[in-house]
Amino acid sequence: MLYAGRIFAFGMLIALALIMIGCMEMAKKKLPTFRKLAGLDALPEMVGRAAEMNRPVHFTTGLGELTGTVAPQLVAGLAVLGYLTELAAKYGVKIVYSVYQPQVMPIATELMREAYIRAGKAEAFDQEDQIRFLSSEQFAYAAAVQGYAERERPAANVMIGPFYAESQLFAETFFRVGSIQLAGTARGYQIPFFAVVCDYLLIAEEIYAAGAYLSKDPVQGGSIQGQDIGKIIAWVMMFVGVLLTAAGSPALMDLLKM
Amino acid sequence: MSLFVRRQLPIAIVSITAILVMADYFFRIAATGPIVRDLQNWGIILSAFALGFGAVNLFIVHTRHISKQTSNQWPYSIWLLFMVALFAGVGVFIGPTSTQYMWIYNASYFALSATLYSSTGFYIASGCYRALRARNVQSVILLVVGGIALLRNAPMLAAGYPILIDIDGWVNSVPTTSAQRGIMIGAALGAIALGVRTMIGRETGFLGRRTEAER
């Protein structure tokens, strides 16, 4: 019935899904706690700096579509956008979101509008000025964001999401105009570029935790907890696998190949 | 539009589609094969339409700039729309691989794209110069590994000092691969979590704006 070589993968997928659903249900009663993420704790400081300098905050979720394989990263970025917008609204700082994919715009509009409402500044939200669809072409988008940075010289730049080659262009340009920067991506190719230039960095799955960390949403929190359990399972399997392989037993390898 | 049509129906479609595709991957069920192939065709067609959707959005945004004469923007918007029309016209009426299309493609888009991409080389050079400083233990490690990578990737030095290839090979095979595997496992679990949330209707961002009643 099941294809040979895919039985174990199927079993793991079902087990992980059940664990994640269970964690989401448990999180409704008690929200899981997260370790401190320096980058996220620095967000109020970054927005405060922008308020003092009377310069805007820039936000981008990079490239990527809501329907692609990098969608989880884009969703994580949007979660941070909601929190950052509320902060910016409270401090009276303009926040600008540069959009790559037009399908994200309605979601971003709702997120940002609700954030302004929560901050009690609904009338301050200007969708046309603050949510800018630039281009769906990578380097046209990159050039547009760089142009914005040079012209408006934002005090803070937050980049959370799937980034490609434009990551280095963004990081250097915003550094040059004096922005304090927080960046996060789960695309391993670009993490080194952010690590070299940005002030704060979220590496890989920290961006998934960011949304839960900031929003205190039980669904996201439970989801992160489920992922952590998945990582513990992976770690245990690796440890057991190393021991078994060293002892000459192919048991775990055979299990994985089932 | 009722809540069922705006929320529950799309979630049901997403869940059923996901289950079908996963069932086809894991189980030998003859009936799912043709259905999944059709879904794949539809997926390709939808992706192609999404590109067109991006172009339409671009058109709307920039005509708005032109009509409002947004300062420092509207002349560029005119130029952009002109180039869109030129590429579209030549591509549709003469052909996307015609000599004329290839000429404007190579003369404009290809040259600009390659230039911007190549500019990352300059940026990484200044980034390395600033960041690879031995200020603390972590930055010393970054400096040493970065230095080895720089020297090994200079072909003439790798030819003269093969030990660089061995050291870089070990760094790539052991710490780098291990770290990347960890990142990949984390990213994969994130993708599974998003998929599970979407299928059980807990992730509704893709459904767009909520009405007052839904809030």
Add this chain to the structure above:
Amino acid sequence: MSSLWKKLEDVPREVLYGLFLLAFIIPMLSPFGLPIPISADVRKWFATIDALPAGSTIMIDMGYSAGGEPELGPYAVAVTHHIFKKGKLKSIYMATSIDGVQLWETLMAEVKPEQYGAKYGTDYVHLGYMAGTETAMAKVGTGPMPSTDYKGNSIAQMPVMEGIKDATSFKLLICYTTGGDQSEGWVRQWVTPYKTPYLSCVLALMIPTMLPYYRAGQIVSLVSGATAGQYELLNKIPARGIKSADVISICHILIFAFVVLGNIAYYARKASEGSRKGG
């Protein structure tokens, strides 16, 4: 003295970029002929193609964008020369990048397959751009193949498509890409279910992230486009890659020199400030 170290610690960007530009231009205009070692991965790539039996069909994904052409283009040219020179191999191209068709036209204009007696429709064909990345890969893997080529001509009667139904019809998969979605996607959609041997050519910055697949044996050979010069040496057809190798050498050494200078200046400044405070 400490002001001199401070200046060296913080060399203006313009100076750095200017020197970098010279390091690019001079070797391009007047190649130095610096030595180029041939790596084991490039040799493995070359040997894999050489070992293909006559009549084998290769799926080749033109998955790179115009921005990546200066790095990946020369490697693609060198490999294409090799495939056509070896002869009796069928190449079926597709593009998961929207620029893939135009870049393929540029590639073919540079390679000139007719010099090897290769004919479109008989020895090679291009199926066109397919949107959806992994969905497209999965679709092509499960079959059936698209019914037209990139110009909309029917491919049903083309000799190159004879016997091609799905991923199992191919002896080798090659992907040139600037996007991790493509390079990793082929592993998930072709290598894992069909065990198709896979050669991957990516940007140099992508190598560390692709290493887990390579070390797990899911990729036969993983190279960066910057190694084009090495492939040209194996092919004995010098072109852009060899010229670029000089530029790569000089630029890497220049960056390393600046990094060393910056560190020396940093510590020298700290030492001179420290001794001044000590009195």
